[in-house]
Amino acid sequence: MKELTGIPASQGVAIGKAFLYVDDVFSQIPRYFLSKDELDAEWNRFREAVIAAEVEVRELRDRAQREMGEDQAKIFEAHLLMLADEDLQEQIQHRLHASQFNIEWVLWEISRELTQKLSASTDPYLKERAVDIYDVSRRLLHQLLSIKKLSLSDIQEEVILVTHNLLPSDALTMNKRWVKGIVMDMGGNTSHTAILARAFEIPAVLGLSTATREINDGELLIVDGTAGKVLVSPGVHMLERYKKVTLQLKKISEELQQLRDLPAETKDGHRVSLKVNIEVPEEAELVHRYGAEGIGLYRSEFLFLTPGQSADEEEQYHAYIKVVETMEGKPVTIRTLDVGGDKIIPDLQSTEEKNPLLGWRAIRFCLAHRELFKNQLRALLRCSVHGNLRIMFPMISGIEEFETALEVVEEAKRECQKKGAPYSEDIQIGAMIEIPSAAMTADILARRAAFFSIGTNDLVQYSLAADRGNERVAYLAQPFHPAVLRFIKQTIDAAHQAGIPAAMCGELAGNVRATALLLGLGLDEFSMSGSSIPLVKQIIRGTTKRDCETLATQALACSSYVEVNRLVNDWMKEHFPNLS
Missing domain, CATH: 3.50.30.10 (Phosphohistidine domain)
Structure with missing residues (x-):
């Protein structure tokens, strides 16, 4: 094995x-020399391949629109734009005449150069753009070589x-x-x-x-x-072991499905809210599938980072309204644009920052690009009259940034008024707590924020100075570290003292080993991937708030994450032996 x-x-x-499934068209590319008299015919061959590829891509776009929605169809709109790109065609034609090699070889060389440049980027979204170039090039080569693809x-x-x-x-x-x-x-x-x-x-x-x-x-x-x-x-x-695991998971899934419409309420009557995190509008259906109470984190970056998306006000408005209307009155929390760090907008951001995770990202980027920011805010404000929409600012470091962002919201409201565009006057605006300085001054932020949402992914790496993408220090990124737990507790307490709810949308919210501990710390709302909800709900409904508070008190008294891990593991074995 x-x-x-x-x-x-x-x-x-x-x-x-x-x-x-290995498409080896790139291993079948011929390479031969052409005479100057043959170049025009070779170029015509390429143009015919482009036309045939465009027909295929339009069919895929229409199918994507029917089966997966407008946003997925835009991937193929991007492919059509690539096929029609005059600069790219001019580059291919110039290389054809300069090298006098056959068009398949020329196309392969240029596409390889482009994909290598994008693939070398540290930004995962730019790497994904290399995939689009690869896809379009492959389609053209299939046409040129008359290969029927499986x-x-x-x-x-x-x-x-x-x-x-x-x-x-x-x-x-x-x-x-x-x-x-x-x-x-x-x-x-x-x-x-x-x-x-x-x-x-x-x-x-x-x-x-x-x-x-x-x-x-x-x-x-x-x-x-x-x-x-x-x-x-x-x-x-091993096969028998995993077959048993599969049967157990199926049985558990069926049992947990019975919890779908039941509240996330402890045995002693304490109720919390379970919501889902989504990346694209199509995932909104997960709320209904898993019995969630809404969307706790809607990442809006896909509108800015997906090729073929203009991300103007109207584009965003239609994307947001699709989700809000799907929710039928359930709350939708949309995080404003969070780019920078490992997510780069090529036209607006440099990838040259020495320490991008501590650099020009999220709310800092938006405040520096006010028109871009206001485009998004106007789209969100207009959408607020169609459902229960909340706005959340990421990467807030202190009250100054939050108040400045609120001032931009007021500007966006005035612009909506001038255009006669209605919006909800009582729209809630909250802050993500993912920087130690925000956690330390949560009591100050709570005076202006309508809610908090703790982003544990960044909070862990910033608290412990451990880049979560660096495998050499990954062992340090421990969410049960006493420092992280104290920041979480301090944030929740500050929220409650100000009379506002405290949510969590980081990976820790969906970690079943952390559920009881977070309940004991006082968390009001857990937002996670849809598939994590059933198990988290099972734990909530199988325990008491009092037991969870005892666990949290013990955890806060621990001196290391090793002790906290041991404490949590022992607690799980005692209360939920089938899940430990």
Whole structure:
């Protein structure tokens, strides 16, 4: 048996035969010299391939719009823009005449240069743009070489899809009924594949690098999407173990489904709110599927970072209203643009910052680009009359930034009034607490904020000076560190003293080992991935607020994260032995 470890992108376990999907068109590219008399005919061949590819992409765009919504269709709008890009075509034509090599070779050379430049970026969103160039180039080469491509829609048996990279067009046509798991060399948690896998509840492990080289077609696999592991040709003992795990998970899922419409309320009557985090509008359906009480974090970056999206006021308004109306009155908390650090807008941001995670990002970036910021705020304000919408500012370091951001909101309101655009006068505006300075001055921020939402992902790395993306110091990023727990407690207490709710939208909110501890610390609202809600709700309904407060008191008295971990593990074994 061989074990591969990657990024756990979508929870669950899948067992099945590997379906090795490797498009090797790039290994079949011929290279030959042309005479000058042949160049015009060669260029005409390329133009015909572009026209044929445009027909294919339009069909994919229309299908995406029908099956997955407007936002996913825009991926293919971006592909159409690439196919029609005059500068790119001029570059290809110039290279064709300068080198006098066949058009397939010229196209491959240029696409390789572009994808290498984008792939070398540290920004995951720029890396995703390399995927789009690869997809378009591959489609053109199929046309030029007259290669009939195997379609993932043709799969007619249960398989584990093993591929180097699942391109947007592949994801759309994939037969989701038969694909039980996804194993991929490339990709991460923010990739199109990860979002699709979570939406369709397909266990997935991404970022494996060498999976397509180490796994043979038809080989038996176990995909553990929760642990981020892929077991290749497992032995009988391991297979039986995971089959039992699969049955247990199915049984637990069915049992937990019965909790869907029940409140997240402890045995002694203390009630909290469970909400979902979403990346794209299509994920809003998860609220209804898991019985959540709304959306606690709607990341708005996709509108600015997805190719083909203009992110103007109207574009944003229509995206937001789609989610708000889907919620049918349930609260939707939209985080304003949070770029910088590991998310870069190429036209507006430099990637040259020496320490981007401590640099020009989130609210700092927005306050420096007021027109861009006001475009978003006007769209949000206009949308507020259609449902229960709240606005949340990220990366607030202190009261000065928060008040300045509120001043920009007032400017946006005046502009809406001038245009005769209605908005809700009592729209709530809150602050994310993810910087130690904000946690330390939470009592001051609570005088102006309508609510707090604790972003534990950044709070952990800033509190402990440990870059969460650096594997060398990843061991330091411990959410149960006493410093982190004290910041959380201080934030919650400040919120309650001011009479405002305290929420959490970081990964810790969906960690079942942390549920009782966070309840004991006084957290009012937990926001997480939809699939985490059932287990978190089970723990809440299976304990008492008093027991959780005792646990929290003991945890705050610990001197190290090792002690807190031990305390929490012991508590879980005593109260929830089946989950520990």
